[in-house]
Amino acid sequence: MGHDDLTWLIGGPQGGGINAAAEGFAKAATRAGYRVIANIEYHSNIMGEHSYYRVRVGQDGRRNVSERVHVLVALDDETLVGERHAAFPGFKGHVQEVVPGGAVVFDGNDDPGEHGDDVLLCPVPYLELLEQALKGSSREGQAARLKVMTNVVAVGASLALMDFDLPRYQDSLRAEFGGRRADLGELNAKAAALGYEYVRERFADGFAFRLPRVAPPKGRAPLFIRGPQAAAIGKLKAGLGFQSYYPISPATDENVYLEAHQRDQGLVVVQTEDEISAINMAVGAAHAGVRSSTSTSGPGLSLMVEGLGFAAMTEAAGPVLVLWSRGGPSTGLPTRQEQADLRFALQPGHGEFPHLLVAPGDVHEIVRDAYEAFNWADRYQMPVLVLVDKALGTTYVTTDDLGLDRLPPIDRGARFHESANGNAKEDYLRYDFSEGNVTPRSVPGQAGGIYWSTTDEHDPRGHITEDAENRIRMQEKRMGKLDLALREIPADRFLTLHGPKNADITIVGWGSTKGPILDALEILAREDKVKANFLQVRIMRPFPADAVAAILRAAKKTVLVECNYTGQLGLLIREQTGIALDQSIVKYDGRPFSEEELLDGLRHVIAEGPGRLMVSHRLG
Amino acid sequence: MATVLTPRDYKSDVHINWCPGCGDFGIVNAIQMALAELKLPPHRVAVFSGIGCSGKTPHYIHAYGYHTLHGRVLPVATGAKLSNKDLTVLAVGGDGDGYGIGSGYFVNSGRRNVDITYIVFNNSVYGLTKGQGSPTLKKGLRTKSMPEAAIQDGINPLALAVSSGYTFVARGFALDPRGLAGLIAAGVRHRGSSFIDVLQTCPTYNDLYTAEWYNHTQAGGPRLYRLAETGYDGKVKDPADADEVVAKKVQAIAKSYEWGEKIPVGVYYEVDLPTYEDALADRNPRYGQEALVDTDFADRDVDPLLDALR
Numbered sequence: 001m002g003h004d005d006l007t008w009l010i011g012g013p014q015g016g017g018i019n020a021a022a023e024g025f026a027k028a029a030t031r032a033g034y035r036v037i038a039n040i041e042y043h044s045n046i047m048g049e050h051s052y053y054r055v056r057v058g059q060d061g062r063r064n065v066s067e068r069v070h071v072l073v074a075l076d077d078e079t080l081v082g083e084r085h086a087a088f089p090g091f092k093g094h095v096q097e098v099v100p101g102g103a104v105v106f107d108g109n110d111d112p113g114e115h116g117d118d119v120l121l122c123p124v125p126y127l128e129l130l131e132q133a134l135k136g137s138s139r140e141g142q143a144a145r146l147k148v149m150t151n152v153v154a155v156g157a158s159l160a161l162m163d164f165d166l167p168r169y170q171d172s173l174r175a176e177f178g179g180r181r182a183d184l185g186e187l188n189a190k191a192a193a194l195g196y197e198y199v200r201e202r203f204a205d206g207f208a209f210r211l212p213r214v215a216p217p218k219g220r221a222p223l224f225i226r227g228p229q230a231a232a233i234g235k236l237k238a239g240l241g242f243q244s245y246y247p248i249s250p251a252t253d254e255n256v257y258l259e260a261h262q263r264d265q266g267l268v269v270v271q272t273e274d275e276i277s278a279i280n281m282a283v284g285a286a287h288a289g290v291r292s293s294t295s296t297s298g299p300g301l302s303l304m305v306e307g308l309g310f311a312a313m314t315e316a317a318g319p320v321l322v323l324w325s326r327g328g329p330s331t332g333l334p335t336r337q338e339q340a341d342l343r344f345a346l347q348p349g350h351g352e353f354p355h356l357l358v359a360p361g362d363v364h365e366i367v368r369d370a371y372e373a374f375n376w377a378d379r380y381q382m383p384v385l386v387l388v389d390k391a392l393g394t395t396y397v398t399t400d401d402l403g404l405d406r407l408p409p410i411d412r413g414a415r416f417h418e419s420a421n422g423n424a425k426e427d428y429l430r431y432d433f434s435e436g437n438v439t440p441r442s443v444p445g446q447a448g449g450i451y452w453s454t455t456d457e458h459d460p461r462g463h464i465t466e467d468a469e470n471r472i473r474m475q476e477k478r479m480g481k482l483d484l485a486l487r488e489i490p491a492d493r494f495l496t497l498h499g500p501k502n503a504d505i506t507i508v509g510w511g512s513t514k515g516p517i518l519d520a521l522e523i524l525a526r527e528d529k530v531k532a533n534f535l536q537v538r539i540m541r542p543f544p545a546d547a548v549a550a551i552l553r554a555a556k557k558t559v560l561v562e563c564n565y566t567g568q569l570g571l572l573i574r575e576q577t578g579i580a581l582d583q584s585i586v587k588y589d590g591r592p593f594s595e596e597e598l599l600d601g602l603r604h605v606i607a608e609g610p611g612r613l614m615v616s617h618r619l620g
Numbered sequence: 621m622a623t624v625l626t627p628r629d630y631k632s633d634v635h636i637n638w639c640p641g642c643g644d645f646g647i648v649n650a651i652q653m654a655l656a657e658l659k660l661p662p663h664r665v666a667v668f669s670g671i672g673c674s675g676k677t678p679h680y681i682h683a684y685g686y687h688t689l690h691g692r693v694l695p696v697a698t699g700a701k702l703s704n705k706d707l708t709v710l711a712v713g714g715d716g717d718g719y720g721i722g723s724g725y726f727v728n729s730g731r732r733n734v735d736i737t738y739i740v741f742n743n744s745v746y747g748l749t750k751g752q753g754s755p756t757l758k759k760g761l762r763t764k765s766m767p768e769a770a771i772q773d774g775i776n777p778l779a780l781a782v783s784s785g786y787t788f789v790a791r792g793f794a795l796d797p798r799g800l801a802g803l804i805a806a807g808v809r810h811r812g813s814s815f816i817d818v819l820q821t822c823p824t825y826n827d828l829y830t831a832e833w834y835n836h837t838q839a840g841g842p843r844l845y846r847l848a849e850t851g852y853d854g855k856v857k858d859p860a861d862a863d864e865v866v867a868k869k870v871q872a873i874a875k876s877y878e879w880g881e882k883i884p885v886g887v888y889y890e891v892d893l894p895t896y897e898d899a900l901a902d903r904n905p906r907y908g909q910e911a912l913v914d915t916d917f918a919d920r921d922v923d924p925l926l927d928a929l930r
């Protein structure tokens with residue numbers, strides 16, 4: 001018998017190898033047959049600031065992380081007790097998050113600080129054990145230089161407590177170091193074993209939170225994946241040919257991942273001088289007939305909006321823009337979670353122009369939406385925004401399948417085909433409004449397809465005109481494409497009502513809160529006997545007003561859940577349907593909802609009646 | 621289509637609404653003459669522009685035409701060219717467009733050496749907003765359209781182009797369409813980023829740099845002279861010879877400061893270097909074999925990417 005839902009947290013200084021340590025364990029756990037969710041929180045800093053990884057391991061596949069830590073692995077003092085020297089200390093260390101019966105693995109030289117009586121303290125001489133591991137190898141005496149390997153000692157030590165299969169972890173270490181560095185893989189495996197033995201002999205006996213042994217997956221191991229890879233894979237499946245970008249957190253991960261696959265996937269990735277250049281290159285590529293894209297976050301979108309208006313005005317078939325939203329405003333919280341760019345993404349620029357906006361809620365939806373965004377861009381000849389909030393960018397999950405086999409076919413929309421007589425001068429009208437809203441498009445290089453385009457208002461041939469009648473028809477042609485999309489795109493792509501059709505409470509949300517809300521529905525049903533369902537809105541523009549209104553009108557009580565200050569989806573719903581949601585739970589501390597924060601919030605508003613509640617447990 | 625192409629084949633049927641006597645007419649004529657000389661079928665050519673009087677240019681040319689945003693013409697043209705390396709891509713814009721709001725793109729496009737030709741209509745004023753001083757107007761000068769003399773100094777676009785990495789740097793004159801056509805044709809033939817700064821008269825707002833000013837110095841005789849006629853040679857013979865490259869750049873930059881009684885036109889600097897497209901083809905041979913727009917990605921295999929995540 002084991003404990004089927006463990007939270008393991010590792011904390012330490014940024015740049016100290018914490019990501020590799022945590023991902024090594026989490027990936028080993030996935031390969032061992034557990035379901036894992038792992039989230040990193042870090043500062044906008046390269047070296048030194050506190051960062052930590054929360055890894056939740058079990059068999060059920062939880063969709064959110066928990067604050068209740070069973071095993072804490074501290075690589076430094078700050079992880080234990082928080083910042084000792086801060087002018088305005090907020091974060092007080094992770095030791096306080098350790099549950100009764102839980103354990104803390106830390107360097108024997110550190111002071112674990114205040115902790116509950118029932119917490120098992122496991123001081124481990126990290127450096128000494130590392131020196132021992134290096135003994136007799138070609139790297140003997142280099143412990144100080146290889147100090148990052150103490151992470152592996154610490155992880156190994158924690159595995160003994162949980163009774164995790166050590167060889168699994170050692171395999172994943174060996175896999176990290178191939179080729180000429182294979183000896184390092186072996187040394188790491190040894191360091192892990194020494195940490196493991198040290199704790200097994202002294203502390204592990206009788207520790208309550210042991211993982212049950214599970215059968216490893218048959219056949220291929222599941223995927224261990226987070227948002228940036230999902231977005232990139234969706235785009236590649238769609239036939240992405242051109243991606244331009246300017247480095248910015250948290251969009252960089254997707255961009256660099258694509259850049260690393262330029263050779264094997266045959267796409268062009270251009271790092272530009274700024275976001276304005278990035279969007280405009282992507283628009284140029286879209287006009288040239290290539291599926292093109294860029295990815296950025298809020299500050300980048302602030303610069304890109306001009307390019308979106310350009311794309312929409314000239315009816316380019318794209319680009320697709322993935323907006324990795326982070327804490328704003330201005331530079332804000334560059335590496336932290338927030339859902340505060342929804343309203344900006346709904347109106348990204350001056351004037352009235354059409355674009356599509358979709359907000360996926362997990363890695364599967366990211367793949368699907370990033371893929372289908374290109375179909376919509378081609379079909380409706382407009383830019384498409386895919387809004388993904390930062391929590392999905394840094395949260396790894398275990399999944400068996402991304403649904404690549406179930407993607408709809410590629411649809412390049414209406415194309416102009418060369419007429420038999422070829423190059424008849426100027427008989428093709430790129431912006432013809434006589435045959436519906438979407439005109440078949442040619443691409444430069446096509447004989448007979450010559451056209452002009454301009455960011456000025458233009459006539460069907462694409463030349464500038466300020467004629468009133470033309471203006472009316474052109475604006476109706478462009479804006480009418482949104483109505484077309486609303487009619488053509490299947491209803492179930494716009495929104496999902498999760499849970500029972502009839503419920504006492506209807507939670508409304510979007511994006512990364514999907515997983516946390518789905519977990520909360522189950523817990524409320526089980527522990528509180530509360531029957532709740534969840535309206536997840538996914539396509540925000542064109543907005544499925546009728547469908548949303550029908551669900552909300554039938555709801556007994558509605559609660560909005562969002563990671564922002566103003567409740568932006570609530571405002572959108574009110575604007576589009578006239579319906580004001582009864583209650584709201586908002587969060588703007590830069591962290592995603594933990595399981596406990598969301599449950600606290602829901603229980604509170606359910607009990608208290610109408611109102612707006614801000615929740616934050618002030619996590620590190 | 622075996623017919624002989626003439627400049628007429630590159631004319632669109634749109635009414636040109638520049639002011640009478642504007643130097644822009646000469647530049648459009650020169651572009652059409654150059655395209656005819658190069659025998660490029662119109663549908664293989666794409667002309668991109670920024671915003672301003674010069675921004676209207678694509679509308680007057682019978683070829684794929686993209687009138688984009690103020691200052692952003694080079695990124696748009698770059699995205700299109702990299703997507704279809706077989707297209708002939710021209711970018712045009714004004715001096716405010718290219719050296720002011722677009723200066724970041726002007727500099728960084730030089731770093732890339734994408735095979736496009738960038739023609740700047742340099743008239744030292746913002747025409748379409750009624751004659752404010754532009755980034756090439758020197759400090760202390762005042763056109764009739766300005767309430768005060770320029771308080772900021774002018775930049776030297778040729779020197780900036782050379783130091784930014786353009787591999788073909790030239791200056792032409794709008795009122796000499798034939799000479800300019802030759803420069804444009806040479807710029808298009810050049811593999812890599814070609815930059816041509818065109819001295820352009822704006823009779824409506826710029827009463828300093830007029831046709832009269834360009835054609836008659838105080839001493840009499842034209843102000844402009846052709847570099848080629850003086851034995852000046854801006855072409856790097858051996859691109860691998862770092863000393864020669866630096867010497868030719870220094871020579872070009874020094875020449876670019878010649879402004880006053882005598883102003884040189886012609887090719888200031890030229891070097892054959894691998895293009896951005898060449899570098900992409902090195903990374904991915906398929907890129908060199910077919911235009912990206914013609915590449916079918918339906919056979920794309922992402923399984924190795926998935927396996928790396930297991």
Ligand code: SF4
Nearest residue numbers: 638639642673747822
């Ligand atoms: S304002 Fe000057 S540049 Fe513009 S069209 Fe008139 S003359 Fe030409």
